[in-house]
Amino acid sequence: MPPSDPNEDAQHVMSSDKAAVSRALNLVEDRRLESQARVAALLAALKDAPKAADGHRVGLTGPPGVGKSTLTSVLARSVRRRGLTVGVVAVDPSSIRSGGSLLGDRARMSFDPTDAGLFVRSLATAGEVGGLAYAVNSAVRVLAAAYDMVVIETTGVGQSEVDVVDVADTVVLVIQPGSGDVLQFLKAGIMEIPDILVVNKADQEELARRAVADLQGAIQTAQAVGAAGGQDADWQTPIVATSATQGTGIDALIAALEQHRKHIQSSLAARRRQGEVRWVLDLFSRKHGEHGVSTLGGPDRLEALAKRELDGGQTPLALCEQLSRGYVAALGKTP
Numbered sequence: 001m002p003p004s005d006p007n008e009d010a011q012h013v014m015s016s017d018k019a020a021v022s023r024a025l026n027l028v029e030d031r032r033l034e035s036q037a038r039v040a041a042l043l044a045a046l047k048d049a050p051k052a053a054d055g056h057r058v059g060l061t062g063p064p065g066v067g068k069s070t071l072t073s074v075l076a077r078s079v080r081r082r083g084l085t086v087g088v089v090a091v092d093p094s095s096i097r098s099g100g101s102l103l104g105d106r107a108r109m110s111f112d113p114t115d116a117g118l119f120v121r122s123l124a125t126a127g128e129v130g131g132l133a134y135a136v137n138s139a140v141r142v143l144a145a146a147y148d149m150v151v152i153e154t155t156g157v158g159q160s161e162v163d164v165v166d167v168a169d170t171v172v173l174v175i176q177p178g179s180g181d182v183l184q185f186l187k188a189g190i191m192e193i194p195d196i197l198v199v200n201k202a203d204q205e206e207l208a209r210r211a212v213a214d215l216q217g218a219i220q221t222a223q224a225v226g227a228a229g230g231q232d233a234d235w236q237t238p239i240v241a242t243s244a245t246q247g248t249g250i251d252a253l254i255a256a257l258e259q260h261r262k263h264i265q266s267s268l269a270a271r272r273r274q275g276e277v278r279w280v281l282d283l284f285s286r287k288h289g290e291h292g293v294s295t296l297g298g299p300d301r302l303e304a305l306a307k308r309e310l311d312g313g314q315t316p317l318a319l320c321e322q323l324s325r326g327y328v329a330a331l332g333k334t335p
């Protein structure tokens with residue numbers, strides 16, 4: 001197959017051509033050097049996609065088995081009924097360990113394959129440090145250029161390889177009733193307060209009611225002590241009870257999402273830029289460690305540099321490669 005023209009590919013992606021989006025995501029997953037250059041060119045061509053600016057990137061995260069995938073499918077269906085298009089990417093870090101083959105099972109979603117306004121994809125990538133983070137960031141950019149809403153499903157609370165905060169406008173933490181961990185984390189200020197908290201499996205009514213009340217208390221405490229930096233002081237994290245299997249609470253979830261999207265509207269560009277800066281720095285330090293960071297002048301200098309380059313129009317992906325090259329060159333100069 002002859003290499004395609006990235007600008008042409010970008011046009012197809014921006015017109016929500018499913019086959020083109022799918023090809024773009026294949027490319028994103030492919031970490032061979034020659035593909036990386038094509039990804040960079042494609043992302044550069046997608047940088048000013050009109051949909052990307054207006055869209056909503058929703059991160060759905062939470063412990064294994066709480067119902068994220070089930071919830072994603074009912075959410076997507078409801079959003080579609082409202083006339084908006086949806087792109088979903090399900091991330092499974094464990095697929096790295098298992099060689100990437102399990103992934104299809106992970107996203108237990110039911111979707112209408114004939115719906116042109118709905119795209120669902122699981123993401124896996126083997127090997128290399130930060131490979132999945134690369135892939136997710138790029139995949140979100142591709143989907144954001146093509147669809148009104150992008151949903152990113154990631155498993156995990158706390159230290160996961162993919163920090164969904166870096167790529168999502170709105171972070172939704174999904175938990176199930178009767179699970180104490182999240183409550184403890186919130187109380188102890190270990191966890192960042194999500195933008196929206198969902199108690200799924202609320203068909204277990206009594207347990208769900210208690211979970212909502214407990215969480216309400218924990219969030220109030222956490223917000224009162226100003227826990228988990230970087231949060232909006234003037235946003236009250238709503239707690240939404242849903243049953244993904246019974247389809248209840250979905251309208252309330254959509255209302256909360258819309259409200260949060262509206263709330264961040266005026267700071268959206270700055271928030272996304274901050275996320276990009278964090279993503280670049282995280283990835284760089286994961287790849288090159290403290291030595292890499294100090295060689296390039298320390299965290300503050302690196303952050304300022306990243307912000308300047310991104311403000312200047314550099315894509316995060318290209319910036320990462322540029323910083324890596326800078327580090328390698330600096331190493332070469334060290335006697």
Ligand SMILES: Nc1nc2c(ncn2[C@@H]2O[C@H](COP(=O)(O)OP(=O)(O)OP(=O)(O)O)[C@@H](O)[C@H]2O)c(=O)[nH]1
Nearest residue numbers: 063064065066067068069070108155201243244245
């Ligand atoms: N009772 C009840 N069960 C649910 C609900 N939502 C999901 N489940 C069930 O919970 C199980 C896990 O659902 P998934 O949607 O795969 O959960 P997940 O969070 O995506 O799981 P991982 O991706 O493996 O972390 C399945 O058996 C679902 O049918 C719900 O609202 N109520």
Ligand SMILES: [Mg+2]
Nearest residue numbers: 068069106107
């Ligand atoms: Mg899942």
